[in-house]
Amino acid sequence: xxxxxxxxxxxxxxxxxxxxxxxxxxxxxxxxxxxxxxxxxxxxxxxxxxxxxxxxxxxxxxxxxxxxxxxxxxxxxxxxxxxxxxxxxxxxxxxxxxxxxxxxxxxxxxxxxxxxxxxxxxxxxxxxxxxxxxxxxxxxxxxxxxxxxxxxxxxxxxxxxxxxxxxxxxxxxxxxxxxxxxxxxxxxxxxxxxxxxxxxxxxxxxxxxxxxxxxxxxxxxxxxxxxxxxxxx
Numbered sequence: 071x072x073x074x075x076x077x078x079x080x081x082x083x084x085x086x087x088x089x090x091x092x093x094x095x096x097x098x099x100x101x102x103x104x105x106x107x108x109x110x111x112x113x114x115x116x117x118x119x120x121x122x123x124x125x126x127x128x129x130x131x132x133x134x135x136x137x138x139x140x141x142x143x144x145x146x147x148x149x150x151x152x153x154x155x156x157x158x159x160x161x162x163x164x165x166x167x168x169x170x171x172x173x174x175x176x177x178x179x180x181x182x183x184x185x186x187x188x189x190x191x192x193x194x195x196x197x198x199x200x201x202x203x204x205x206x207x208x209x210x211x212x213x214x215x216x217x218x219x220x221x222x223x224x225x226x227x228x229x230x231x232x233x234x235x236x237x238x239x240x241x242x243x244x245x246x247x248x249x250x251x252x253x254x255x256x257x258x259x260x261x262x263x264x265x266x267x268x269x270x271x272x273x274x275x276x277x278x279x280x281x282x283x284x285x286x287x288x289x290x291x292x293x294x295x296x297x298x299x300x301x302x303x
Contacts, residue, residue, distance in 0.1 A: 112242035137275040180254035191263040203231035207241035207259040213249020
């Protein structure tokens with residue numbers, strides 16, 4: 071891979087640390103073990119575009135968000151290699167996620183899948199200008215209850231951060247594939263601007279002082295989700 075690939079600029083940095091309070095709440099956490107440059111867990115393995123008509127990255131990307139080549143020859147991963155990576159890394163993750171959601175519905179009657187992501191505030195490849203700080207996605211209302219989305223937006227809007235629901239980021243493959251309100255599975259994605267808790271330039275350091283306020287809001291958000299789930303029982 072290229073030198074830029076080894077710095078992993080498009081990583082959803084430090085999210086296990088930002089959400090570490092969830093481990094004490096009893097919530098399950100499923101964390102990716104490899105870079106999206108190996109395989110993107112939030113893309114359809116069939117190759118279907120996430121946003122038709124827009125610039126999309128592949129399940130095994132060949133360029134960064136800045137269109138920089140990830141491989142020294144500028145080429146793409148072969149179909150054979152893509153299939154191998156899907157089997158080795160993508161499929162086990164999704165099998166575990168599917169089993170976890172089914173188990174939650176069987177035990178509790180419903181499940182809420184919260185898909186946590188982060189990105190730089192400016193990525194011209196995908197959007198103009200600056201992204202709102204907190205971007206909630208429910209696949210335009212198809213992947214989660216409107217009541218849940220409204221409650222989450224009310225909590226997110228109580229902070230100092232700019233917020234939007236189903237704006238540029240409406241939820242990726244995970245949100246759209248697993249969210250099924252009629253089957254009592256509600257999936258939401260939160261895409262956050264990284265500058266609110268870390269440095270957006272190498273070495274991409276976590277900034278605890280900056281993150282503290284955001285972690286407090288995220289804690290309130292998880293309480294909102296839990297209260298909604300319990301009220302529905």
